[in-house]
Each structure stands twice: as C-alpha cells, then as structure tokens.
Amino acid sequence: MFATSRLIIRTGLFAALMLAVALPALAAPSITEFQITSYASAKMTPSISGNYVVWADMLNGNSDIYGYNLLTSSLFPIATNSSSQIQPCISGNTVVWYDFRNGNWDIYGYDLTTATEFQITRGAGQQMEPSIAGTTVVWADDRNGSFDIYGYDLSGGKPAADSAHFQITTGAGTEYGPSISSNLVAWYDDRNGHFDIYGYDLTSPPEFRITTNSAWQLDPAAQGNTSLSGNYVIWTDYRAGNPMTGVGDIYGYDVTGASEFAITTGGTYVRGGPAISGDTVVWHDTRNGTYDIYGYNLDTSSEFRITTSGGNETDAAIDGDTVVWVDYRDNTYNIRGARINYKPPEGEATPELSSVSLLLLGMVPVGIAWWRRRRS
Numbered sequence: 493m494f495a496t497s498r499l500i501i502r503t504g505l506f507a508a509l510m511l512a513v514a515l516p517a518l519a520a521p522s523i524t525e526f527q528i529t530s531y532a533s534a535k536m537t538p539s540i541s542g543n544y545v546v547w548a549d550m551l552n553g554n555s556d557i558y559g560y561n562l563l564t565s566s567l568f569p570i571a572t573n574s575s576s577q578i579q580p581c582i583s584g585n586t587v588v589w590y591d592f593r594n595g596n597w598d599i600y601g602y603d604l605t606t607a608t609e610f611q612i613t614r615g616a617g618q619q620m621e622p623s624i625a626g627t628t629v630v631w632a633d634d635r636n637g638s639f640d641i642y643g644y645d646l647s648g649g650k651p652a653a654d655s656a657h658f659q660i661t662t663g664a665g666t667e668y669g670p671s672i673s674s675n676l677v678a679w680y681d682d683r684n685g686h687f688d689i690y691g692y693d694l695t696s697p698p699e700f701r702i703t704t705n706s707a708w709q710l711d712p713a714a715q716g717n718t719s720l721s722g723n724y725v726i727w728t729d730y731r732a733g734n735p736m737t738g739v740g741d742i743y744g745y746d747v748t749g750a751s752e753f754a755i756t757t758g759g760t761y762v763r764g765g766p767a768i769s770g771d772t773v774v775w776h777d778t779r780n781g782t783y784d785i786y787g788y789n790l791d792t793s794s795e796f797r798i799t800t801s802g803g804n805e806t807d808a809a810i811d812g813d814t815v816v817w818v819d820y821r822d823n824t825y826n827i828r829g830a831r832i833n834y835k836p837p838e839g840e841a842t843p844e845l846s847s848v849s850l851l852l853l854g855m856v857p858v859g860i861a862w863w864r865r866r867r868s
Contacts, residue, residue, distance in 0.1 A: 520796040521789075521834045528560050528816065528827040529567070535818055535825045540811040541582040544604065546570065547818075547827055548578045548589075557589050559604070560827070562814070570602050571609065581623050586646065588612065588622040588629050599631050601650065610650040613657070625672040628694070630660065632668045632679070639666045641679050641692075660692050661699065669711065673720035676747065678702065680710050680727070689727050691747065702745050703752070707731035709743070711766060721768040723747040724790065726755075728764045728775075738762035742775050744790070755788050756795070767810050772832065774798065774808040774815050785817050787832065798830055 528545060529535065536555070538547040543562040548555045557571040557580045571577040575593040577600070582588075585604040590597045599612040599619045613619040617635040619642070624630075627646040632639045641660040644652050661667040665683035667690070675694040680687045689702040689709045702725055703709045711719060711728040719726040725745045733739035740763055742755040755773055756763055762783075766775040771790040776783045783804040788795045799805045803821025805828070810816075816829040 519836060520794070521787075521832050523796075523798055524831045524833065525799075526829050526831075528562075528829055530826060532824045535827055537579045537807055538809050538816045538818065538827050539580055539582045539587075540809050540814060540816050540829075541584055542811065544582055544585075545816050545827065545829070546580040546582045546587050548580060557587065557602075559587070562829075571600065579621065583624040583626060586624060586627075588624045590620045590622060590631070599629065601629070601646070603650070608650075610652075612644055612646075612650075612652045613654060614651075615654045621669055623671045625674060628672060630670040630672045630677050632670060633657075638664065639668050641667045641670045641677065643672075643677070643694075661690075671720045673722065676720055676723070676725075678720055678725045689725060689745070691725060702747075703727075703729075703743075705729070705731045708735045710735065711764060719766055719768055721770055724768055726766045726768045726773055728766060729754075732757065733760075738764060740764065742766050742773065742788070744768075744773065765807055767808055769810040769812055772810060772813075772815075774810050776806040776808060776817075785815065787815070789834070798832070 534550040536548040538545055544559055545562065546557060546559045549558045552572060554574060555576045555578045556569065557577045559568050559570050570587055571589065573593045575591065577589050577591045580587050580589040587602045587604065589600055591600045597618040597620050598614065599622045600609060601612055602609050612629060615635055617633065619631050619633045622629055622631040628643060629646060630641060630643040633642040640662060642657050643660055644657050648656050660677060663683050665681060667679050667681045670677055670679040677692045677694065678689055681690045686706060687708045687710055690699055691702050692699040708730045709727050723746055725747065727743055728740045729743040730740040732741060739760050741757055742763055743752060744755055745752050759779060762778040763775055766773060773788045773790065774785055777786045782802060783806050785798040785805045785808045786795060787798050798815060801821040803819065805817045805819050807818040808815055813832045814829060815832060816827060819826050819828040
C-alpha cells in the first residue's frame, strides 16, 4: 500500500513538473501604435481620458493647450491666449492647466461639452501643477509663502472663488506635484530634508506618509499625468540612483495594504515620468540607449516594452488600454499613442490544463493525505 501511495505522489509530482516545463510563459501584450499629430511644433505633457487626448503645444509660438478626439480623429484648440498655458490634465470632459495670462500662474479649466473656459484660482502667488479626478481639482499653491496643496470641487460652481478652495497641507516645507484619483491625493514633500511621497484621503484625514527612505522620491504627478489609480501610488525613486542625473527606478505603494514595492530595479538608466491606470504602469526608460516607453502589469508582475522606434519617446500618459506620449522619431515632436492588448492574438488559444492533467495534479494532496494516515 505504501508503494501505491508513493506511486500516486510521484506520478502527480511528475505531472506537475511536466506542466511547469510545457506551459509557455505569459506572453507580452500586443502593442498597436497610432499617430495623433504630424506637424512641426514642440509638444509636451500629454494627458488622456477616454477618447480625449490633450497636451501643451508651441504651434503658435507660445505654449497653448490643444486636444484630439480619438473617435473622430479631430484636432481642436482649447486655450490659445498669447501668454503661456502649460501642463494640462484631463478627466472626463474637463481639462485643467496652469496659465500665465494674469502675470502669475493661475489654474484654469475648460468644459469640452460646452466649449467654455473658466478660471479656478485668482489670488496672488503662484498656483501650479493641477491634477483632476471627476469634479475635484488639486494643485500646488504658494499663497502662504511656500507651496501647499489646495483643492476645489467644481460642482461648487465655475468660475471658482478663492474662498471656496480647501487647503490639504499646512506644513512649512514645500509640497508639490499633486495627483488625485477618486478621493486619494498624493504629492512629494520636503519636510524631512529630502523629498518623500505623502498622501491624503479627502474622506478620511489627516495626511499620511508613504515613503520613508532617505533618498529622493518624486513624480507622484509626472508632467500632469496621473500617478494614482485606485489604491496604487506610483513614483520615481532615487534610492539606488541620482536625481541630478535622472538615474532611478519606478516604485509603487498599495495604500490598502500599506505596502511598498519596486517595479524596476538595477541598471544605470534614466527612468521617470510614471503614470498608471488600473493595473498598468508606464514610464520612459533609456536602457536601450534612447528614451523608450515601457509598461508593467501589476496583476501579473510582468514588464513589457511599448516603443521600439529607436527615437526618443517620453512623457507617457495612460487611460485604460490606451497610452500616449511625446515622440521624436521623425526629428520633430509629435504625439503618438498605442493600444495595449493583453489578450492572445486571434486564433492563438490560451493555455489550459487538460482534464487528465488536472486529475494527476489533484492526486498529489490525496496521496499525501492517505500516506500520512497510514503512518499515524
């Protein structure tokens, strides 16, 4: 009988081993690129929400905000004031950016549905780096002498009165680069003598510290892109690099589990500009000698390359399965994008375990349990 049980165990273990060898590794997603702009001008900091892409564009000699509808393939201007408008961020049908038309940086917005522009901040000082999720806008604001994080709920009216703004941080240090997803806000903060990432739940204050490493952590809102999605916060981390050279890694934090994790490690490569949507993180990376866009699936812990042109691609932004970036492959700055498809190509079956294999695998715990009972 013992020989029989040993045979069962060995047979099951052999089947498991053969399956581990035979099953292919999880395939990288398929990438389908497409071009958004094809005209000569400097373009910067794209942001995407649904079928709309927005960016800052030097087409008219100063920085303006332009948009593109992926469904209709139509380009349209959003803000073309003769001053500078930079770093747009979009959520749904609302675009926000910071604007120098009044002699200082203010936050402005635009409703794509009604094609109307509105002002969000009016006071003295500089209001910069806006991020938006739904109807809530957050930004960095130095009205108190140093940069704090402020916010406003657009459901309270457009344009906004400064008295309707709410203050998120009150520390003496510099709080900058905020990002928002649902009720969660994150930013980088130098109150500890170096830049750390902090967070704040709008429904459950107070603020909380996310990173404690003594190196710099930056970019929770890289170039106006969203580096928050659900309970994940993503940033560029310099604990094994140097912020002066840009050599760093991409790290993340699960707010629900209060756990930090590394997405990239090792190498003397410039990595930065991380953005996240759902389980997919994207960033720019110089491991191949030029700037490429890379991706990472948090669900499968698998990294994949998105651009392979040999040119320079930076400033990635993502929403769902669509990623966009600034592309210099044609010796002029343009906006390009790609669809990420995690499903296998049509006609290629997803590996499945046969009923016989499942039976053999199932025999392992049964045999072990039977053998243990016989020995007791």
